[in-house]
Amino acid sequence: MAANENDSNKMRRHQQEFIEGLIEEMEQPVAGMLYKMTRDVMLIEDVMVATWTVACQKITQLSKHENPRGWIMRTAKLQMLQALEENNKCGVADAYELEVLNKVGSYLESGNAREEELKETLKEHLKEDESKAIILRFFYELSYMEMAEYFHCSETTVRKRVSRALSKLRKAGPDIWHD
Incomplete structure (x- = not known):
């Protein structure tokens, strides 16, 4: 029982390190791409939070994905599109x-x-x-x-x-x- 709990903690720690590294690496490129789509800084911040939330929710699939950086960029673009459509700006x-x-x-x-x-x-x-x-x-x-x-x-x-x-x-x- 303790071994399973220890393995689970190691996996969570690995996933947390993975997502933190991905956020650190991708924050600037994602923000730059979103800025090209709209100059609305508040909306960009909201979209970035939504993107990282989705990434955290799907961390298991994302950590196994062949191109997690591409996945993050596409997810951010889709999040921005949804936000723009909701705001009738698109x-x-x-x-x-x-x-x-x-x-x-x-x-x-x-x-x-x-x-x-x-x-x-x-x-x-x-x-x-x-x-x-x-x-x-x-x-x-x-x-x-x-x-x-x-x-x-x-x-x-x-x-x-x-x-x-x-x-x-x-x-x-x-x-x-x-x-």
């Missing part, structure tokens, strides 16, 4: 952008084969410049200004390109993602 297009971001991220985190599958999926539905815009915007998280420099065009042109690509993906429907 439109349907923004919600769809976050969905695309999560799909692109999950494809690219899965390795080279999935990355190629993503590129093929985008190529089927988008022009090459639109496909590149989606990857640059949602995977590499480039700003519209940075993308304008990359494409050698105006920021307005880049915004239209991304919007057009998202519209095409939305019309193609959820079946385009090969899960």
